[in-house]
Amino acid sequence: MKKIVLDTNGYTRLLLGDEGILDVLAKADIVWVPVFVLGELYAGFCGGNKEKENRKLLERFLQKPTVAILDATQETAEIFGQLMYTLKAAGSPLPLNDVWIAAQVIETGAVLVTFDAHFQKIPGLRIWRP
Numbered sequence: 001m002k003k004i005v006l007d008t009n010g011y012t013r014l015l016l017g018d019e020g021i022l023d024v025l026a027k028a029d030i031v032w033v034p035v036f037v038l039g040e041l042y043a044g045f046c047g048g049n050k051e052k053e054n055r056k057l058l059e060r061f062l063q064k065p066t067v068a069i070l071d072a073t074q075e076t077a078e079i080f081g082q083l084m085y086t087l088k089a090a091g092s093p094l095p096l097n098d099v100w101i102a103a104q105v106i107e108t109g110a111v112l113v114t115f116d117a118h119f120q121k122i123p124g125l126r127i128w129r130p
Contacts, residue, residue, distance in 0.1 A: 007116065024113055032067075032108065036100045083103055105125060111128050
């Protein structure tokens with residue numbers, strides 16, 4: 001896998017030292033962290049008792065040369081709209097942030113590193129298998 005998008009739970013597992021996550025990150029040319037994942041992480045930090053420490057760890061991770069923040073674009077929004085429509089029509093809704101994340105994975109042609117099985121409801125989404 002050359003290009004990966006890291007989901008919130010993938011980042012959490014990284015911090016726990018998950019060997020599979022460490023391996024996939026080491027082999028990637030680019031690791032994107034969606035802005036939506038950052039929002040989820042910051043929300044989690046606010047609710048915890050290690051907010052400063054968690055922010056420092058995240059900032060250090062984001063400074064790595066192969067890591068970049070993935071912002072949303074107009075193309076992201078178009079893909080998001082199609083995904084939302086398709087999922088709703090199929091009666092298979094996903095959490096809103098996860099639909100945005102999936103749209104970014106599709107847009108970039110990357111592989112999603114996640115432990116959330118509900119992403120499998122999205123046809124054509126490339127998902128990492130540990």
